Amino acid sequence: MGLDEQKTAPSVVRADAPWRHDAKKDELRVIGKPIRKIDARSKVAGLTKFADDLKLPRMLHMKLLRSTAAHAVIKHIDVSKAKSMPGVKGVLTGQDMPIPFGILPVSQDEHALCLDTVRFVGDPVVAIAAMEEEQAWDACRAVEVEYQTLQTIGSSHEAAATDEPRLHDYGVRGNIHRLENLEFGDLKDGFARADHIREDTVFFEGNTHLPMEQHATLAHFDKDGKLTIWSSTQTPHYLHRALARVLHPLPAHHIRVIACPNGGGFGGKSDPFNHEIAAAKMSMLTGRPVKIALTREEVFWCHRGRHPVLMRSKMGVTKTGRITALDFESYLDGGAYGSYGTASTFYTGALQTVTYAVENYHFRGVRFFTCKAPCGPKRGHGTVQPRFAIEVQLDKVACDLGLDPAEMRKQNLAPRESLTANFLRIGSMGLGACIDKVVEGSGWKARRGKQERTKDGRIRGLGLACSSYLSGAGLPIYWNGLPHSGVQLKLDRSGLVTVFCGSTDIGQGSDSVLSWIVGEVLGVDPLGIRVVTSDTDLTPVDLGSYSSRVTVMTGNAAMQAAERARDIVARGAAEHLQVPVNRLVFADARVFDSENPDKGISFQDAVIAAEARCGTIGTVGSYTPPKTAAKFRGGGVGPSPSYSYSACVVEVEVDPDTGIYRVPKVWMAHDIGRALNAAVAMGQIEGSVYMGLGEAMMEEMAYRDRSHKGHRVFVHKIPSLLEYKSPSTMEMPEVVTYVVEDPDKNGPFGAKEVGQGPLLPIMPAVANAVFDAVGVRVDENPISFEKVFAALLAKKEGKDARFGPSLGKDGVPQVDFGDSLKVKTPWQGGDGTAWNEPKRDKKAAK
Template sequence: MSGYNIVGKPTPQIDSRDKVMGRARFTDDIPLHNPLHAAILRSPFASARILKVDTSRAAALPGVRGIVTGADFRRTFGVLVISKDEPAMAGNRVRYIGEPVAAVAAETAEIAAAALALIEVSYEPTEACLDPRVALKPVAEPLHPGLGRDNNLHKRVEQCYGDPDAGFAASPVVVEKRFSFASVTHAFTEPHATQVAIDGRGNLTVYSATQVPHYLHMAMAEVLEIPEHRIRVIKPHLGGGFGGKSDPFPHEMIAARLALQTNRNIRLRFSREEVFISHHGRHPTTLTMKLGYDPQQGITGIDADILIDGGAYGSFGVVTTYYNGVLLQGPYRIENLRFRSRRVYTNKPMCGAMRGHGGVNPRFAAEVLLDMALVQAGVDPCQGRIDMIHRPNTLTASEFRITSVGLKAGLEEAMRRSGWNEKYGKLPYGKGIGVACGFYISGSAAHIHRNDRPSSTVRLTIEFDGMVTVYSGAADIGQGIDTILAMMAAEVLGVGLDQVKVVVADTQLTPVDLGSYSSRVTFMAGNASRNAAIRMRRLLVAAACQLLELPPPAWEKPEPPADYFRQGRRSPDYSSDYLGPNPDYNDGFRLANGQVTHLGSGRSVPYLDAVRRALDGPGILQTHGTYRSPKLGGNYKGAAAGLSPTYSFTAFIVEVTVDPETGFVKVDKATCAHDCGTMLNPLAVRGQIEGCIHMGLGQALMEEIVHYDGAVQNAGFLEYKIPSAFEQPEVDLVPTPSDETEGPFGAKEAGEGPLAPIIPAIANAIHDAVGIRLTEVPMRPDRVLAAIRKAGAA
C-alpha cells in the first residue's frame, strides 16, 4: 500500500519476541508474594438441592486458611445486564455437573485438594433437564423460576421481514432441511487462571485471563458488594480466548472473596478438565430452514426455526438468540426473512460466545441450502452467489447499514485462482470443490450497558524524550490489538514502532474499552488510538509552526455527514470530544524521519524540538481519542441486534478428497477472499484467517463436546479431537479490498468472519466429490460413510 510508512506493511506483533523467548508473563506467571492456593469443590449432580454444606473438618486441617460457600455470596451476575442469572457459587441448588459448591484457600495446592475431600455436602438429586426439546415443555420446577415461566425457555425471538410465504410461492426452487450441530469448545491453550493481591487497606488487584477487564471489574464490585475503586483488574498476556474468556467467571469472584476473607494473596488455576466443565462454548443447535430461489431474482425467502441449548445459565445467550436469525441477512440481498429462535436452559455447562458468535451454525444451513437450490436451478454455485452479493451503500431488510463490499471482485478472483470453472463438477469421484460465503460484524454498535460513553477511549502521551505511550483498556488476546494501537499512533505521528509503547487492559491506568469480543477492537479502539494521535499531531504541528514562525494550519468545524453510508474521511471535529470516524488529518505537514516538515515551503524542524516546544507551556503532552458508533437501525424491539458500523464479507472455495471406503475427508486447499477493507497489517490478517480455517476444520470434521447424563465425557485434549498442523490445508488468500471510509485507515474486521463460511464450503465440496448432502455437524467419517452407503442404496 502506497502513501503510508507503517500501515499496510507486514508487521510482527510488538510482543512477539517476548512470547517466543518465554519472557511474556501470563496470569499464572505473576509472582505474588506468598499466595494461598485456592481449589474449588464441584457438584457431582446435574440437578440437585443442596441440603447442607459441612466445612468443619476441612477448616480444621492444618494449612487451611479460608473456606467459602454459596452463603458467602448474595448477588448473581452475568455479562449481559438483562441476564444476570449466575451465582458465583451454588447456594441452595446446583444446575450442572461441575458447578462450584465450596472453595478452599490453603498454604499449598496439596492441602487445598485434601481439604476439598473433607467437605461434606448433602444433596437431594432432582430430575435433570438434558434435552432442549423437553426444556420447552411445562415442568414443576424450572431451572430459573424467577423468570416466571412454567418451562425452561430462556429467550424467544420471532422476527419477520417482507413476505417469505409469497416469496416461496413464486419460487421455481424451494429447498428445506433439518440441521443439527454439536457443541464445540474454544480449546484455547492457556487455562483459566486468576490471581488476587490484597493490600493493607483491603484493596484488590485482580490479575486474570480475561477478554473483558472492564466488565469483570463491574461484576466483581457488584458480587463482592464493595466499591469499584477498591478493585483493580489487570489482564496480563493471554493465551487465547476466542470468546471463551469474554464473561466474568465464578472462579474470579471466588478468588477475590477468599482474598478478602483471609487477607492474603490468592492463586487459582484451572485444570484442563475444569476448563471443559466451565465451557461457555458454541451452543448445540437444531434448526429447520427453508430457502426459496429464483434465477432471475436470487433468494426469494428464508424461513428458519432454531432451537438452541444454552446450558445452565445465560451468558451471552440473549444475543446468541438474536444473532442466529438476524445474521442471515448477508452477504446476499434478502428481502423476505422470517425466523423463530429459542434458547433454553438445560442442566449442562453453559454455552456462550465463541468465534463467529451466533452466525456460524445458521450460515452452514443457509449455504448448504443455497448450494442445493443453485444446483437444482442449473446455476453455477459461484456465479449464482456473485449475482446476489450486497451492493455498497445499501440497507438490509432490518436496516443493517451496508457500507463497503469488495466480495464480488474477490470471489471472481478466487474462482480464477482456484481453477473453479475447470474443476467444479468435473473432478474424479472422491475429489470435490465447493464454495460458500459469509459476512460478520465489525463490532457491535449497541452497548451491553446502556450509557452515553464512547465505545472506546484511548489516552496518549509524549515525554520529553519523544517516546509515545498509548493507554487503552482494550484486551489483546493474541489477535494483535496492542500492535494495531501502536501502528495507529506511529503512522499519524510519523515515528517508528520502536518509539511507541502501549499500556493496556489495566482498569486503574487505562481508559475504558469494552473488551475483545464481536470483532470490535481494531475498528473501535483503532479509531480511538488514531484520533488521540491526530490531536497530538495538532499540538506538535502548532509547536513546529512557532519554531518556523508560520501560522498554524487553518481549521473549520466540519459539517454533519452528508452521506449516511460514508461518514468517515471528513475533517476532524476538534470542537467535540469525538473527532469522527477515520478523519482526514491532512494539515500541510509531513511528520517522518525525525522531522516535522512544512510541505509548502520545504522548511522543517526536528521532531524532538517540536515535542519540547509543545511541552514548554503545559509541561505535559497528553491527548485523548474516542470512537462512537453512528446512530443506526430501526425503532422496533430487537432492532439493535446485529447492528454494526460496517461488515466484513468472506468467500471460501475449498477442495477436498473423500475416501469412499472410510468416509475420511481431507481438505486439500482453501482459497479465501476476505473483504476486511484496508489490511492494516497483512501479516496479522493472514494469521487470523488461517486461524479461522483451522478452527473451522475442527468444527466441520471432528470437534464436539460429548455429554452423558449431563457429564462432559471428553474433557481433555486426548479425547476432544482438534486438528493438528498436519490437517491444515494449503491456503491461498485473495486480496479483497473495499472502499471503507469509517474504519481506521479503511479497515474492517478479520478475526471472526472468515470462520463461518469454510464449514459449509467443505460440505458443498463433499457433495461435489461423492454426491451426498450432510446436515449434521461435525461431518465425521462414520456420518460421511453412512450417507455414501445410503445414497448408493437409493
C-alpha cells in the same frame, strides 16, 4: 504566528472522512506494512507474563469443589473437616457471595459459588484456599455436600417438553430462556413469487474454544483496602462491573482489574467467571494474595462455547436463483446459564440479510436451559450455525436449479451502502471480489463436479461458501450512552509516546493495532511507542476483546487521540520553525515543511517545543458506533460500524467406501476493508481457516448421558486436549489466501474485522465439497467421517443420500412462538419500528 491564527489552523481531520479510509497506500508509512507486533519479542523469548506466571509473597492457592449432580438442591454442606486440614486458610460457600451476576443485565443468573441449586456437573460449590495447591485439592475432597436431586434436562427437545422443574425462575416460561419472532417484509408475497421453495433441517453440534492457556486469576486485597485482580480475561471492564456488584459494598473505584495477555481466548474468556470473583472474595477473607489456575478439565466446564443449534430453513428463489423469501428457525441448547445467550439467540438470525439480499425475512429463535456447561460466544458468535445452514441450503438450491453455486451467490449479493430488510447498515462490501478470487484460484469452473480420482482411489470434490461478520457490536452489553472505546496519549520530552487503552490483547495483536495507528499519525516508529492496556485503574474504558470490535473501535479512538496530539505538536513545531502549521509533515520521527523537507526538527524537539508552548501534553480520543437504524425490539443485536466478507473454496478427497476424507487445499478470500498489517492479518485469516476446519471435521462438545446413584448426569465425554480432537500440524492443509481491501469509511484507514469472519464459510464449504465428491449430504456439523459413511451407506441402499436430523415435524422441538413482531422493510417504506409492537414502557425497557 498569532494565537488566533493557530486556533483556526486546519485540522487534518476531515468531516467527510474522519478515519481516512481513502488514504492512498503510498501515503502510508506504517499502515499495511508487515512490521513486527509490538510484543513479538517478548512472546518469542517466553517473557510474556500470563496470569498463571504471576506470584506474590504469601500467596495462597485456591481450588473449587464442583457439583457431581446435574440438577439438585444443595441440602447441606459440611466443611468442618476441610477447615482443619493442613495448610487450609480459607473456605467459602455460596452464602458468602449471595449476589448474582452475569455478563448481560437481563440474565444475572450465576453465583460465584452455587447458592442453593446446582445446574450442571461442574457447577462450583465450595472454594478452598491453602498454602499449597495440593492441600487445597485434598481439603476439597474432605467436604461433604448433600444434594437433593431434581429432574435433569438434557436437550432442547427435553427442555421444550418439560415445564417443571425449571432451571431458573426467569425467562419466557418453563425452560425457555429466550424466544424471538421477527418478520421483515411480506413472506407470503415472497414465497408466492418464488419458482422454487426448499425446506431443510440441519444441526450444528456445540464445540469449545480450547485456548492453549487455562484460565487463571490472581487476586490481592491489600492493606489499603483495595482489591487488585490479574486475570486471563478478554473483558476486564465487564469483570470490573461484576466484581463491584458481587463484592458490594466494596466500591468500584477500590477494585482494579488487570487483564493479562490471554493465551488464546476465542470468546472463552469473555464472561466474568465464578472463579475470578471467588478468588477476590477469598483474598478479602484471608488478607493474602490468592491464585486459582484452572485445570484443563475445568476449562471444559467453564465452556461458554458454541451453542448446539438445530435449524429449519425455508428458502424461496426464482428460476435464476434470486432469493425472494427466507423463513428461518433456530433452536439453541444454551446449557445451564444465560451467559451471552440472549445475544447468541439474536445472532442466529441477525446476519442472514447482510451476506445476501433477502427481500422478505422471517426469523424465529428460541434458547433453552439445559443441565450442561453454559454455552456462550465462540469466534463467530451465533452466526456460525445459521451460516452453515444457509450456505449448505444454497448449494442444494443451485443443484436443484442446475445453477453454478458461485454465480448464484453473486446474483444475490447484498448491495453496498444499503439498509437490509432488518435495518442493518452495510457500508463497503467486497464479497463479489472475494468470490471471484477463490473461483479463479481454485479452478472452480473447470474442476467442480468432475469427481476426479486420486492415485489412492479417493474422489476429489470442491465446495464453496461465503459469509459476513460484524466489526464490533453497535450497542454495548449494558445500556449506556458512553463511548465504547477510549484512548489516552501522553507525549513527553524524551520523545516517548505512551498509549493508554482498556483493550486486551488476546493474541490477535490489539496492542500492536494501537501502536500502528498512533505511529502512522504521529510519524514515529510504532515499535518505539509504549502501549499500556487493560488496566482499569490506568486505562480508559474499552468494552473488551469480543465481537471483532477492537481494531475498528479502539483504532478510531486512537486515531482521534493521535490527531489531537498531532495538532498540539504541530503548533509547537510551526512556531519553532516559523512554518504555517498546515504545511507540516510528520514522518520518520521528524516534523518538517512539506515545501522544504530539509527544514524540520526531530519529533522529540517538536514535542519539547509544544510542551514549552502549552504545558504537559496529553490527549484523549473516544469512539461510539453510529446510531442504529433498527428501532424494533431485538434490533440492537446485529448493527455494526461495518461488515467484513469472506468466500472460500475447500477441496476434499473422499474415500467412497469409508467416508474418510482429507482436506488438501483451501482458497480463502477475505474483505478486510484495509489490512493495517499484512502479515498479522494473514495470521488471523489462516487461524480462522484452521479453527473452521477443526469445527468442520472433528471438534464437538459431546456429553455422556449417564446415571450416577440413580440421578441422570451429563458429563463431558472428552475433557482433555488429546481426546477433544483438534487439528494438528498433520491435518492443516495448504491455504491460498487473498486479502481483499474494500475500505470502509467507518474504520481506521478503512479497516474492518478479520479475526472471526473467515472462520464462518469453512464448515459449509466442507459439507458442499463432500457432496461434490461423493454425492451425499451431511446436514450436521461436524462433518465427521462416520456421518459421511452413514450417508454413503444410505445412498448405497437406495435411501435418501443424507445424514442429518429428521426432516419431519418431530425434527425440531415443539414451541409456540406466538405472534411475530412485524417490521416493514426499507423498500416497503418502513422506518425501523415494528408496526404491531406494543408501546414499551420506558421503565420496563430499562
